[in-house]
Amino acid sequence: MNTEKNQSNESNQSNQKSRAEKGKRSKVPLLAILPVTVTCLVVGLPFVVGDHPLRWRPGSLKPVLVLHDSTPADGGEDTGPAGGGADAAAKKEEEEPPAGPPPKVDKPWKAGMPEWGVQIFWEDKKEHSAAYLETQARKQAAYLVGLKANAVSVSFPFYTEGRTSTKLAAGKSTPTPEHLETVLRVFHEAGLRTTVRPTLDEAVLVPPEGWRGNIKPTDKEAWFDAYEALLGPYLDAAQRQQAATFVIGTELNSMEGHPAWKGLIAAAEKRFKGEVSYDANWDNYVGGHIDVPVKRLGVDAYFPVKVPDDAPIDQLVDGWNTWLDKKGKGPLPRIVLAEAGISAMDGAYHAPGDFYTKRKLNPAVQATWYKAVCQVVRERKMAGVYWWSVHFDSDPKIAPREDESRLNFAGRPDTEREIRSCFGSDYAGPGTDPAP
Template identity: 60%
Template sequence: MKRARLPMLAVLPVTVIAFVVAVPFVFGNHPLQWSSGSLVPHLVLDGREQPRTTGSGGSHGKTSAAPSSTPEVARVDKAWKPGMPQWGAQLYWEDNPRHSLAYVEKQARLHANYLVGLHANSVSVSFPFFTRNRASTKISRGDKTPAPDRLARVLEIFHEAGLRTTIRPLMDEHSLKAEDGWRGNIKPADRDAWFASYEKFVTPYLKAAESEKATTFVIGTELNSLEGDPHWETVVDDAEKLFSGEVAYDANWDNYVQGPVVMPVSHLGIDAYFPIKVGDDASVDTLAAGWNRWLDRKAAGPLPKITVAEAGIGAMKGAYHAPGDFYTKRTVDPQVQANWYTAVCRVVQERKMSGVYWWSIYFDDDPNTKPDDKVASRLDFAGRPLTEKAIRACFTSDYAGPGTQTTS
């Protein structure tokens, strides 16, 4: 049976406001690549692209787990059920085909145990797929794209831990950089061909998600230029024939606040890197108010049908102006990151949202080790005690979840 889909979110476009910040800024999810909110569709605010595209499948400024240990899988205290908040993290996986299945299983157990230790009940597995340039009509797997059977095994291990699972293919942007491009402004020369290629790519992953009973499959992420295209009707219809769970779409925060996100899916997530022009000593109350001002541009009051699919910020001075800035490495300030996490969690609860996933943990890393700030992204939160404390407080709060309310 076809599930009820998200109604079109009609809203008048908001006025775009320029921000003056100390780092390059762009209106898109990437700091010149995507994230925090400037007006050039591609600065460096996202923070995620460089580690994804230049990594070799090894550690991103952290210690990799020793391949010899095989930890037992811990279990969540209270497994997620519909109506409960999704408390989770984005696990970004650039696979290395030379890694054995035993290594993959060991890493999955390591991350499952770490998440259970944070009192998470959910995990989203993001992984890259590839295209050649902005006009390309071909979507492909690369060496870093996990094979569907390896993904299925990771999902199985997460389910052993009692975690709710989401699968999220994410277009890699390395090949787009020469054109100052990001995934949100691709312009396929032939949309019929692009969508046919994309559907061919996602089909085996939908089957893997179904075989392991994943809860959500994100059919697209931050594809601003393709939102509203009628081809999505066929893609989603076919996905729903293969996958009995929830088919979702994750919108970039700028598109979300500017106008309707028209996608024929049953759930909408936001990759949310709202810039707030405040000092490093800003209170949690001030940060939460800044987030609410952004959200109010779209709709006031509860947002029970919205999930914060990505939230994060650098543990460094000046980060509130550009929360997704990966490339800049200013002076480390763990309190900046911890306060942001606390504020975001408060907003999620006050607005009755479906939950939050923190960006991010890298699959090959050992999340139990402290980041090496000489090389690691400031956005890394695993191994930062103040932020982990904030996450645990969030995930053990008395927030019961959005329940069965309807979206505003």
């Protein structure tokens, strides 16, 4: 009872105190409230309607200055178009792909024409909807059409458990065959020649010492059986979407020459009626015969040229020809450069395929290299070139961030200018010249 009384007294005192405080607050002059209200409206309203220059990056307390048609002032990743409403716009993109067909190439590829292409590297997420994939594919298709490309190669990872493993499987970043079909359909609608290119992921191989070119499965026949089972659904997807080429293997140096390739390729050709190809690494290509029985051979071409960063075009062209002449002099009409690229940084000519080093940014090195390689493709009458690379989920109009690969070229104006010049050239293509 005493307890209840005490509680009642405490409650009465609390109510009296609350009323007293409320009375004090009610006496605050209205003029003292107005400035605060006006300030809140001036600062807060633009955030609501979407025209405030500050945006917070997700997961960060640091605001980012966003200017129209620019990247963030701190060099970080922008989270959407300049101005507010980025989240709403992204959600709308996810749910509602753009209306109408994507832009189309001016001159669709036909046999005998050069393949002017780009490698799209795609690490998928299973939660991505078909609407998101279509929106992103249209964005990339529009970018490629703007570069005057007529071809695209879709590279995506599959996985193993180690250098000696016989197990191969689709992983968390491997697109499903259904997702692949969505993307191929959009590219096909844009008039682009399409290539499907599954590539063995190297993360568990501990690069650069371990890589896909020096795997040693304990049972190679079992490895090829697992590979055939893995590729089957992707071959079917490529066939349904009328892809032009399916790359049956990429840079598998240590597996070249095995008799199981013959059976694997025969099985692939039963499911896929387009062109079955193999992409060799540049060192094995110039070093001897690539013993994989395909009709089409691509080369991942990262030939080192020991010249300074300010070397003229002709020195780079001579360096490339020195390497190619090891294989054979003259035209190479049956060879396509399946990958060609270089880091936009100092010293990159000495090791164009160095994916791991990051020296001082130097866009001129990358642009000059692209110009030289394009000249080699034309002079040696090659079947074409695919530049490495554009990431499928990226916005190709935004310059690469500092923490991204120096090999990325999308958003680097000097390199993009050389690509457009190359792809818009009057080179007629390899035609029917005999292979060396």
